[in-house]
Each structure stands twice: as structure tokens, then as C-alpha cells.
Amino acid sequence: MEYQELANVPLEEADVVIQRVAFGESVSGGEGTELAPDAILEISEQIEYYDEDMEWSPMKYMSVCVSDSVSEYDKIKSHTESLVRPKNQLLISLGGDHSITPKITEALLKRPTTILFLDAHADLRESYMGNEFSHATPSHHLLKAGHKMIMVGIRSLFETEAVRVKTDANIDYFSDRALRKESVKEKLFETIRALDGDVYLSIDMDVFNPAIVPGVGTPQPGGIDYYFATDILEALFLDSKAKIKGVDMVELVPEASTVSQTFAANLLQKIISYWGKSQGFDKRKATGSQTKVAYE
Numbered sequence: 001m002e003y004q005e006l007a008n009v010p011l012e013e014a015d016v017v018i019q020r021v022a023f024g025e026s027v028s029g030g031e032g033t034e035l036a037p038d039a040i041l042e043i044s045e046q047i048e049y050y051d052e053d054m055e056w057s058p059m060k061y062m063s064v065c066v067s068d069s070v071s072e073y074d075k076i077k078s079h080t081e082s083l084v085r086p087k088n089q090l091l092i093s094l095g096g097d098h099s100i101t102p103k104i105t106e107a108l109l110k111r112p113t114t115i116l117f118l119d120a121h122a123d124l125r126e127s128y129m130g131n132e133f134s135h136a137t138p139s140h141h142l143l144k145a146g147h148k149m150i151m152v153g154i155r156s157l158f159e160t161e162a163v164r165v166k167t168d169a170n171i172d173y174f175s176d177r178a179l180r181k182e183s184v185k186e187k188l189f190e191t192i193r194a195l196d197g198d199v200y201l202s203i204d205m206d207v208f209n210p211a212i213v214p215g216v217g218t219p220q221p222g223g224i225d226y227y228f229a230t231d232i233l234e235a236l237f238l239d240s241k242a243k244i245k246g247v248d249m250v251e252l253v254p255e256a257s258t259v260s261q262t263f264a265a266n267l268l269q270k271i272i273s274y275w276g277k278s279q280g281f282d283k284r285k286a287t288g289s290q291t292k293v294a295y296e
């Protein structure tokens, strides 16, 4: 598979590494998250190379490598480790359901880190339907590993989760409803801009309004929109001192209209563009993946 139909470069040369995590066993509502990585990459060829927000074509200056697919849960950690190289790279993992996040972070994060967690659900259960590593449990594992969490867009909680988000000192909680208030929104952006040190970004696609992204395993009414998400990316990548250790996008279920996977592919492009700009790649020589493309 390729991103935007760009030829894959060797891992050693890649600025951006896209990991395909085709694991979707634990989704309760819908099925098909394991199909999302390839559906997002397939539709990414429809997206213009030029990013109208950052006013550049990121892939002119950056090179990309799409990994082979990992579909067994017990192999996600070692697969993630196998993709890490001692150079400045951004690893973006395309899920799969949300249970993959703790396995990816186990591989990437060697010390306590801030997890910016966009989701309709708190995902704090210790186990769900008998499964300790279900899509309803990633936050539990992340906190257990010592990470701090900033939760954004939450609007569906189990009673004990509702208590924990307000009492756990390691959770900075921004519910979807509260974010309708300008003052709360501003507080979220201040919090993100103040980030310093290692940060991992996890985007559950059900954080978005399901009228915009209908293809998710467990849709919830309410939710954020595209520009709210790009504002978050801008604050994180361009206005903060955070060092981004990795990104994942999970819980997408490809659907016939292709609206959901097109949304995800655009969001993926924004992540790549904003990160590339933050690294100053627009000032280096234009020898990226796009320069090998022949135009008609």
C-alpha cells in the first residue's frame, strides 16, 4: 500500500512512517475497523498534495514509507518497535480499534508521557466483556503505565468512569458538552499550547460528529468537527514545545459513501503537513516523494 500513490522509500530514509494495524476484533458496535488502514490509504490518492492551510506541498519535501500490515494483537508491540529508526521520524499508526494504542505506546514511550486523547468515550474500563485489552480499556492501561492524559470530546461514560475523570489527578478532562463554551475551549487550547516534552496523540474517529464521520464502530451524537480538530493539531504541532512521539487514528469503519475514510485521509494529511512544517522541512531541498511523480 502507498500513501497518496507515492512510492515508498526505505524506512531509513522516511520522514513519515505509516503503520497499518489491521486489528479490529474488540469493537462492540460495528465491524470493519481492520479494513480502515487500507481504505484510508486507498482514498488518500484522491487528495491534493497541496495543503491549503500551511500553504505548501508537504510531500515535495518529505518522504513516506507505508509499513506492511500487522493483524495479530500480540505482534503490534514488536511490529511498532521494528519500525523505529534513530532519526527524526513521525510514526502514524492507522487502526484498527482503540485497543491497539497501549501496545503501540508500550513500544514507543519509554517514560511517562502526556497522551492527548480525542474520543467520545473515556475508555477507562479495566476490562470489557471479559477482555482486558478491549477497545473500552486503553485509557486504563495508559494511566497504569504512568502517563498523564488530556481527554477531549468525551460524551459517553460508565458511572465509575465519570467519577474517575473528575478525581484522577492524571486526567485533564474536557467533555464534549463543556467544549461548547468558549471559555472551556480556550482553556483546552491554552493547555495544549503549554505542552512541553513528549506527547503522544491518539485520535478515536468517534470523537467527531457522526453526521460528519458516520463510519465508526460506536457512534455517539454530539462531537467535534473537522476544523476543531485541525485547530487542535495547529496548537499542538505549531504553537507548543511538545515533542510528538507518535500518532494513531483508530476506530474508523470504511463505508460505501467513502465520506468517513476521505475525512480520515484528509486529517492524516494535515497531521503530516503540520508536523513537517514544525520541523522546518519546508526550508530544506525539495527532494521528497512527490518530486518523483510524473504529472500528465
Ligand SMILES: [Mn+2]
Pocket: 098, 119, 120, 121, 123, 135, 204, 251
Ligand atoms: Mn476509544
